[in-house]
Amino acid sequence: MANEALLRLERVSKRFGGGIVGLDDISLDIAEGEFLSLLGPSGCGKTTTLRVIAGFESPTAGRLLIDGRDITALRPFARPVNTVFQDYALFPHMNVSENVEFGLSLRAMASAERKRRASEALARVGLSDKAGQRVQALSGGQKQRVALARALVCEPRLLLLDEPLSALDANLREQMQLELKRLQRDLGTTFVMVTHDQTEALSISDRIVVMNRGHIEQAASPATLYDRPATRFVAGFIGAMNLLPARIAGADAATTTVTAGGMTFPVASGPGTSVPPGPEIVAGIRPEDVVLTAAEEPSAGATAGVVDNTSFHGRSLRVHLHLADGTALMADVTRGTLPPTVGQGDRVSVSVRAGAACALLPAAG
Numbered sequence: 001m002a003n004e005a006l007l008r009l010e011r012v013s014k015r016f017g018g019g020i021v022g023l024d025d026i027s028l029d030i031a032e033g034e035f036l037s038l039l040g041p042s043g044c045g046k047t048t049t050l051r052v053i054a055g056f057e058s059p060t061a062g063r064l065l066i067d068g069r070d071i072t073a074l075r076p077f078a079r080p081v082n083t084v085f086q087d088y089a090l091f092p093h094m095n096v097s098e099n100v101e102f103g104l105s106l107r108a109m110a111s112a113e114r115k116r117r118a119s120e121a122l123a124r125v126g127l128s129d130k131a132g133q134r135v136q137a138l139s140g141g142q143k144q145r146v147a148l149a150r151a152l153v154c155e156p157r158l159l160l161l162d163e164p165l166s167a168l169d170a171n172l173r174e175q176m177q178l179e180l181k182r183l184q185r186d187l188g189t190t191f192v193m194v195t196h197d198q199t200e201a202l203s204i205s206d207r208i209v210v211m212n213r214g215h216i217e218q219a220a221s222p223a224t225l226y227d228r229p230a231t232r233f234v235a236g237f238i239g240a241m242n243l244l245p246a247r248i249a250g251a252d253a254a255t256t257t258v259t260a261g262g263m264t265f266p267v268a269s270g271p272g273t274s275v276p277p278g279p280e281i282v283a284g285i286r287p288e289d290v291v292l293t294a295a296e297e298p299s300a301g302a303t304a305g306v307v308d309n310t311s312f313h314g315r316s317l318r319v320h321l322h323l324a325d326g327t328a329l330m331a332d333v334t335r336g337t338l339p340p341t342v343g344q345g346d347r348v349s350v351s352v353r354a355g356a357a358c359a360l361l362p363a364a365g
C-alpha cells in the first residue's frame, strides 16, 4: 500500500496550547484520483486535518508522505497542494482573471502563459465570459468557481476544499456538488473536502472519513458507511439508525441469527458483519429495514408494537413506535403499505426485512 498512496498520514497528532487535542494519532492513505470527504461533528478535527495536509499547521507527532516522500517539514507553497477556502479568499480589487492568475504569480512564468492558463481554468469552471469582471459583482456560486479556478490553475496533485459549498443556498449547493464531482472526474485530481453535511459527503465522495474527537472512526465508501458502520458513533451519525441490544441466537457459514427487541432475523455473514467481541452487542437496523404489518398477532420472528406517532416524509411515512419491552423504534414505511388511518395507539406486527444489511456493533463506543 505504501507506494499506492498519493498522500499518507502516518500516526499524525496535533496538540494545541492548553492540552487541547486537535488530532489524536491519525493514520490515513489517500489514493491518487480519489474524492475523499472528512466528515464529523463540530470540533472533531476536520479542519485541523486539512490544515496539517496544507502545511498551515505542523503536527506535534507523526509525518506526512506524498508519493512516499516525507513532506512534514515542507512549507505550504512547497507542497503540491492547493486549498479552496470556505470564504473563497478572493481579492476584491482584482478582476476575475487576475484573481485566477494570482495563483501562478509565485511561479516564474511568462505573462502570456499565465493568461493562457487562467483562461483555460476559467473555461473549466464555466466562467470564460466573466474574465474581466470585478469579483464583487459575482454571485456566491460564481465566486466559488473563481476560487476553484484559482486553485486548479496551479495543477496541484491534491486539492483541499474547506466547506466549499457552505455559503450557498440549498439549490445552488446541490448543483455545485454535481459540478465539483464532474470537475474532479474530468481532471483526475485528488480532492479532499471538509464538510459537516452528511448528505453532501454521501452523494459526492468516493470515500468518507468519519471523525470524532480527533480520531478516525471509519474510512469507507458511502455505501459501506451506510450499510456496515463500524462503530455506534458512525451508525448514529450517518442517517437514522435503530440501535437495539441484541444477542446471537445461532450462526452458520452464511448467516448469523440475531435476536433483538423480541424479533429474530438473519444477518448475512461477510466482510464488515463479523460479530464483535464482548458480551454486549447492539444491532443497527435502518428504519427502512423495519417492516410493519397491520396484523393483530405477530408472525414468526416478528414482535408486537404500538404506534406512538407518524410523520410525513414524502414517499415514505416515518412511524415511531414502541415494542412490548418499551424499546423505541423508527420504521420508514412506503405510503400505502399500511392502512391510511394507522396512528397513535394502533397495534402493528414488527419485523426486520429479509436480506436487510444490519450492523452488529459493540455496545460500548
Ligand SMILES: Nc1ncnc2c1ncn2[C@@H]1O[C@H](COP(=O)(O)OP(=O)(O)OP(=O)(O)O)[C@@H](O)[C@H]1O
Binding pocket: 016, 017, 020, 021, 022, 040, 041, 042, 043, 044, 045, 046, 047, 048, 049, 196
Ligand atoms: N488554533 C487553535 N488553537 C487551539 N485549539 C484549536 C485550534 N484550532 C483548532 N483547535 C481545536 O481543535 C479541535 C479540532 O478543531 P477543528 O477546527 O479541526 O474541528 P472541525 O471538525 O473542523 O470543526 P468545525 O466543523 O466546527 O469547523 C477543536 O477542539 C478546536 O477547538
